[in-house]
Amino acid sequence: MSLANKVARRFSAEFGEAPAFIALAPGRVNLIGEHTDYNDGFVFPLAIDRAAWIALRPRADRCVRVISLDMAEDQSFDLSDLPRPDAPRWIDYIIGVAWALQRGGYRLTGWEGVLAGDVPIGSGLSSSAALELAAARAFYCVSGFAWDAAQMARVGRAAENEWLGIQTGIMDQMISAAGVAGRALLIDCRSLQTTPAPLPAATSIVILDTGTRRGLVDSAYNERRRQCEAAARRFGIAALRDIDLATFTRRADELEPLIRRRARHVISENERTLQARDAMLAGDAEALGKLMVASHTSLRDDFEVSSPALDAIVNCATADPSCYGARMTGAGFGGCAVALARIEDAEDFARRVGAEYEATTGNKPALYVTHASAGTRSIKADSIASLC
Ligand code: GLA
Secondary structure (H helix, E strand, O other), rough: OOOOHHHHHHHHHOOOOOOOOOEEEEEEEEEOOOOOOHHHEEOEOOOEEEEEEEEEEOOOOOOOEEEOOOOOEEEEOOOEEEEOOOOOOOHHHHHHHHHHHHHHOOOOOOOOEEEOOOOOOOOOOOOOHHHHHHHHHHHHHOOOOOOHHHHHHHHHHHHHHOOOOOOOOOHHHHHHOOOOOOOEEEOOOOOOOEEEOOOOOEEEEEEEOOOOOOOOOOHHHHHHHHHHHHHHHHHHOOOOOOOOOOHHHHHHHHHHHHHHHHHHHHHHHHHHHHHHHHHHOHHHHHHHHHHHHHHHHHHHHHOOOHHHHHHHHHHHHHOOEEEEEEEEOOOOOOOOEEEEHHHHHHHHHHHHHHHHHHHHHHOOEEEEEEEOOOOOEEEEHHHHHHHH
16 A cells, blocks of 8 residues: 555544645655765755655644654644654654744644655655655645745754754755656755756666664764864865865865865765766766765765775675666765666666675665655645545
8 A cells, every 4th residue: 555545544544534635755865965965065866756644634723633653653732832852753853843934934723644654764865854844744735835845945954953953964855845756956055956957868776775773873973064164164165165176185285184084075075966967967877877986985985974884785786787886875874875777677786786785794785776756745635535
């Protein structure tokens, strides 16, 4: 059963009628442009065919009630008295979105509904951003404000950064909000301007989940951000986005060695991401694959956010004749890599890489071919009937 059917059926069983709306927001995988978003740089993600789904109807009061099928929990909160989070639970992401919307002056109506998702949690495919954007869309459905994808991405990020205290850039929320079916999206993380680009013909995107998760990722992420800020301060610029590779190379001696390597990753990654756009527009899979491999090397050696498991799965992928290129994706230290593979062989490629990786490391991976999907959207009652 599709997730749309699942949330709609449970809604009807629980509330005695069909939902008025179904809101959904996808997870993402980033093709290239890693750890560049919080440096005001460029990223090149795509929205995947896995999402958070909410079937809902408005309420007459200011209460929000959500039943999570994945967590088997039924939670409520009052929009006039938002409860502060302790250790963030799933409902706190929805409360955080309500907080950020209300802080932005949006007048919100209460709603009740059923939530389910198939973005794996904690694997680096942005299940949090999917939940934030699905919640923002649910509020949009019942409250009747205008939908602006970039604005809603900022709301999602504010919920995560300021309400939950988890640091992120804008990439995950932006691609979940603004994804385009069949396209990757070049995002300028300073202006939030987006440029869709087609994947090279006859290629598939394969997600390679190492099956490993690292607890240290938050502190390492914050440390990397501080190191990038230190480099920008030293150069007297607002962000590492503001220096090109040639100038950096001339001035590199101004930085101590560790900070120099961190900065070199970000500055070279921005250039690779812009070159990836050219490769995509030219339909050049070989060139795109090479840029992905160079990105992985830079993340592993200069930015030091890869892990033995990520390196192993990337090595298994790039050794395969059907692979154009592969790299770790997301924050790093575990989670997923992404590969660009020949379309006619993508499923077999995934099987081969999975078997090889498992034999080498003993870890149980999950590998799947994914498709670029549209960003956050919703379906109204009249079209839901045809879904169920
Ligand atoms: C996490 C963050 C993003 C981005 C990536 C690294 O996924 O949520 O904003 O910084 O790490 O590119």
